[in-house]
Amino acid sequence: MLGQRNDNNPSLELVCPAGTPAALKAAAEAGAHSIYCGLRNETNARNFPGLNFSEKELNAGVRLAHKHGSHVLVAVNTFARAGDTHIWKRAVDAVAASGADAIIAADIAVLDYAKEKHPDLRLHLSVQAAAATPESISFYQDTFGVQRVVLPRVMSVEEIVKLNKEITVETEVFVFGGLCVMTEGRCALSSYATGKSPNLTGVCSPPGDVSYDEDGSNLYARLGGFTIDGFGEGETAGYPTLCKGRFKAEGETSYLFEDPVSLNAASLLPRLQKAGVTACKIEGRQRGKAYISQVVKAFRAAVDAMDAGGNAEEEVSAMLSAMTEGGRETTGAYKKIWR
Amino acid sequence: MSKIELSLGPNFFNWSNEKLVDFYARIADEAPVERVYIGEVICGKRMPFNDKVWPEIYERLANAGKTVVFSTIALPVTVRDRKSISALSEDGELVEANDIAGVHKRSGQPFVGGPFLNIYNEQTAKVLMNLGMETFCPPVELPMKSVEAIAQALPDLTIELFAFGRLPLAVSGRCYHARAHKLHKDNCQFICDRDPDGMDVTTLDDQKFLAANGIQTLSHSVQAITMNRDELLTKGIGRLRLSPQDIDMIAVIEIYRDLVDGKIESAEAEARLQGLPLPGALANGYVTGKPGHLWQAD
Numbered sequence: 001m002l003g004q005r006n007d008n009n010p011s012l013e014l015v016c017p018a019g020t021p022a023a024l025k026a027a028a029e030a031g032a033h034s035i036y037c038g039l040r041n042e043t044n045a046r047n048f049p050g051l052n053f054s055e056k057e058l059n060a061g062v063r064l065a066h067k068h069g070s071h072v073l074v075a076v077n078t079f080a081r082a083g084d085t086h087i088w089k090r091a092v093d094a095v096a097a098s099g100a101d102a103i104i105a106a107d108i109a110v111l112d113y114a115k116e117k118h119p120d121l122r123l124h125l126s127v128q129a130a131a132a133t134p135e136s137i138s139f140y141q142d143t144f145g146v147q148r149v150v151l152p153r154v155m156s157v158e159e160i161v162k163l164n165k166e167i168t169v170e171t172e173v174f175v176f177g178g179l180c181v182m183t184e185g186r187c188a189l190s191s192y193a194t195g196k197s198p199n200l201t202g203v204c205s206p207p208g209d210v211s212y213d214e215d216g217s218n219l220y221a222r223l224g225g226f227t228i229d230g231f232g233e234g235e236t237a238g239y240p241t242l243c244k245g246r247f248k249a250e251g252e253t254s255y256l257f258e259d260p261v262s263l264n265a266a267s268l269l270p271r272l273q274k275a276g277v278t279a280c281k282i283e284g285r286q287r288g289k290a291y292i293s294q295v296v297k298a299f300r301a302a303v304d305a306m307d308a309g310g311n312a313e314e315e316v317s318a319m320l321s322a323m324t325e326g327g328r329e330t331t332g333a334y335k336k337i338w339r
Numbered sequence: 340m341s342k343i344e345l346s347l348g349p350n351f352f353n354w355s356n357e358k359l360v361d362f363y364a365r366i367a368d369e370a371p372v373e374r375v376y377i378g379e380v381i382c383g384k385r386m387p388f389n390d391k392v393w394p395e396i397y398e399r400l401a402n403a404g405k406t407v408v409f410s411t412i413a414l415p416v417t418v419r420d421r422k423s424i425s426a427l428s429e430d431g432e433l434v435e436a437n438d439i440a441g442v443h444k445r446s447g448q449p450f451v452g453g454p455f456l457n458i459y460n461e462q463t464a465k466v467l468m469n470l471g472m473e474t475f476c477p478p479v480e481l482p483m484k485s486v487e488a489i490a491q492a493l494p495d496l497t498i499e500l501f502a503f504g505r506l507p508l509a510v511s512g513r514c515y516h517a518r519a520h521k522l523h524k525d526n527c528q529f530i531c532d533r534d535p536d537g538m539d540v541t542t543l544d545d546q547k548f549l550a551a552n553g554i555q556t557l558s559h560s561v562q563a564i565t566m567n568r569d570e571l572l573t574k575g576i577g578r579l580r581l582s583p584q585d586i587d588m589i590a591v592i593e594i595y596r597d598l599v600d601g602k603i604e605s606a607e608a609e610a611r612l613q614g615l616p617l618p619g620a621l622a623n624g625y626v627t628g629k630p631g632h633l634w635q636a637d
Contacts, residue, residue: 079459082485082492109462129457133415135424135440142443143466154512159416182509182556183414185457188480189508189549192558192631195624197480199457220544224630227542248541249519249551256515256540256551333512339524 002034002071002101002122012273012280012303015073015172016296019051019285024061026289028068030296035065036073036104037285043091044075045128046285047202058098071101077126078202079107089113096121104150105129106185111144124172125149128185128198134166141169148172150281152183153263156336157271164276173272175265176295177283179332181243181258189242193224205241212237221245229260264329269302272334343571343599345592346374346499348476348582349410349435351381351507351552353531356392362583363396367403369589371596374406374578378427380413380437380455381510382553383420384527410435413455414510414554435476442470449473454501455510459485461492474499476580479506479562482628483574490575497577502565503591503612504582505537505550505619506558506631515551527553535585536618547619560622560632565608568601586615 002013016032018024027035038044040052053061062072074095080088088110095103096118103121105111106128114121127150131137140146148170151160164171182189184198191197194209211222219231221240228240238244243257263283265272272280280303282295332338347366354362366375377396379386393409400407411424415438427434428444436442437453451474458464464475474497477486490498514524516531516538531538537550537557547559564579571579579599581591594611597603603611612621624633 079457080462082460082481082488085460085462107457107459107463108466109460112462112466129439130414131439133421133438133440135415135421135443136438139439139443152512154414154416181513182511186414186455187509188478188506188631189556191480191625192506192508192549195628195630199459199478200480224632226546226548227544230543246543247548248543248545249515249538252519253543254519256519257511257513257556336525337523339513339517 011307012269013172013278014296014299014303015279015281016292016299017177017282017285017287018061018292019046019048019287020289021053021057021061022289023285023287023292024072025064026293027296028065028070030293031300032070032296034071034073034101034279035061036075036281037061038075038077039091039094041087041091042081042202043078043088045077045126045198045202046075047078048207048286051286055094055098058094058100062098062100066099072098073102073104073124074098074100075104075126076110077104077106077128079128079199080109081200085109085113089117092118092121102148108144111140111146115144119145122147126185127152127174130183130185132163132183134163137163137167137169141167148278150174152185153180154183154333157268157275157334158336160272160277160334161275170278171276172279172281173265173277174263174283175269175272175280176299177262177287179258179261179263179283179330187243193226193242195224205239210240259328259330261328261330263332265331265334266299266302268331268334270306273306341572343568343576344373344578345371345595345599346376346578346580347372347588347592348501348504348580349376349378349380350583351505351555351557352535352537352583352585353382353385353529353553354535354585355532356389358535359389360392360396362588364399365589367399367405370592372405372581372592374408375400376408376410376435376451378410379423380410380453381555382514382531383412383415383417383423385529386419386423406433408433408435408451410453411437411441413437413453414512415440416512433473442467442472445471447471451499452476454478454507458489461489464489464493464496468493468496473497474578476501479508480625480631483626484628486576487574494575498575499578499580500564500571500576501562502579502581503563503595504561504584506560506562506622506625507555507582508549508558508631509556511554511556514554515556516553519551524554550618558619558622558631560619560634561617562623562625562631563609563612563621564623564626565598565605565612567605568599571599584618586617590615
């Protein structure tokens with residue numbers, strides 16, 4: 001059962017992404033303790049074409065995952081649109097009906113509805129709620145009975161240690177994949193350039209607003225008409241994610257917000273476990289089943305090695321480095337120097 | 340309600356204590372606004388400095404008949420940040436909550452839901468109203484259609500629209516002023532004080548884009564909602580919030596006063612705003628659900 005890890009069973013729970021039924025199967029077979037996914041509409045924060053689950057697929061996915069001993073956590077983690085909250089309520093009902101083990105939500109409207117209508121459904125607070133202090137976490141615990149909080153990717157390990165001493169809900173942290181530089185759920189950069197954002201529509205820097213324009217020997221990657229990055233001859237052109245672009249400030253051109261890196265905190269798994277973290281989350285619902293299978297196997301091996309008293313994290317780190325964006329990685333905010 | 344009020348939002352930038360005292364003294368003496376939000380909302384490291392002048396500023400504004408509201412920090416991280424929220428929220432005076440921690444500490448006393456809270460629909464607003472929210476300043480990206488739906492569903496809630504100033508778009512654990520100056524956040528030298536309107540961030544092809552202010556990212560453009568009085572009333576707007584920039588804010592406030600009093604129409608308000616030395620071009624795209632940087636008169 002979820003949340004039963006304790007002093008006698010201190011293993012880290014591995015929470016793995018599934019954007020499709022095939023990825024869910026791959027994650028379950030690769031040994032994911034838990035698998036998270038979303039419904040195929042704007043109620044989840046990875047609302048991309050070709051991704052996510054119909055209600056029927058969710059029901060089947062939950063059955064399959066349970067057969068493999070994996071839990072299913074369903075993200076209904078965007079903010080309901082005013083006047084259309086029935087879409088989000090319907091999603092909560094569907095999650096409850098599917099037999100999934102928990103719902104991941106950020107919007108107070110969604111949490112309130114889930115608590116009222118489905119009091120037995122376990123609630124996890126999405127990273128999109130940006131709850132990083134004991135006071136804000138207690139609010140969600142006391143008001144809606146939230147049992148786990150996914151922490152914003154802005155905290156250092158030291159801060160997570162302190163936080164876990166002050167709260168009684170479980171914590172889940174991101175350890176691998178995409179890295180938000182801004183506090184999740186508190187960022188409107190994408191909508192400023194394109195009109196679409198994680199909170200409004202479940203997308204960030206959406207492909208439909210991207211263009212690649214040649215100018216002489218240079219290639220410019222643009223988002224909503226704004227140049228996010230430029231590439232000379234021989235340079236590999238990257239995707240124009242707004243906060244990972246090159247900009248000018250103070251007369252210098254740099255990756256002002258963040259380099260085009262991805263998160264890999266595999267080397268920090270033992271410290272995160274010691275910090276009292278319950279679950280480690282892998283980002284990547286947009287990824288294919290081969291990727292999911294490889295990443296999940298690697299992290300499962302690391303967690304098992306830790307349980308056996310071993311120290312396999314560096315090996316795992318090497319296994320995974322070839323799979324990250326451009327091979328470049330960071331441990332992000334977990335190390336204070338990042339700030 | 341047939342009257343639309345004006346408020347001056349909290350200052351986002353690292354202004355010196357002298358500048359803050361002078362600025363709010365002028366607001367107290369000359370500005371036709373009903374309400375003024377004060378306090379540090381962006382960076383807890385600035386608090387030990389400007390904490391010293393807020394009581395004096397509070398007195399000055401209150402004596403001038405303004406409703407003074409303390410705004411709480413948007414992204415509490417340190418024990419000091421958290422204590423500041425608790426101290427302000429547990430106090431009986433009206434506060435603006437910019438993080439849900441403040442709502443919790445408020446324990447049902449009246450509060451303002453600030454633009455950093457994620458209130459996107461009538462159901463969330465209703466839950467928070469039951470917890471004491473009396474005014475709601477919507478997140479800047481929320482389209483007017485959604486704001487109207489919330490206003491219609493909750494007629495007792497005062498809607499305060501972010502009507503003027505650079506748009507607060509994001510906050511981060513990382514300080515971009517420090518990063519741009521090759522410093523570390525823990526040893527930032529408070530270098531954000533060099534940019535009283537934020538640090539310009541331009542694209543590789545020199546398009547004005549964003550403005551950095553410590554851990555905050557704002558728009559380069561300046562939001563200007565200039566709907567006339569009748570339009571605002573129809574949409575259920577009770578107050579307009581004007582966000583401080585390093586320009587003659589009295590002039591900005593006077594333009595909006597004339598607008599909400601029905602003395603001038605939108606076009607005249609826009610023309611008068613364009614005549615000020617604004618830090619960026621006017622924008623209002625978010626109102627209609629379009630990209631926030633757009634100005635729909637173009």
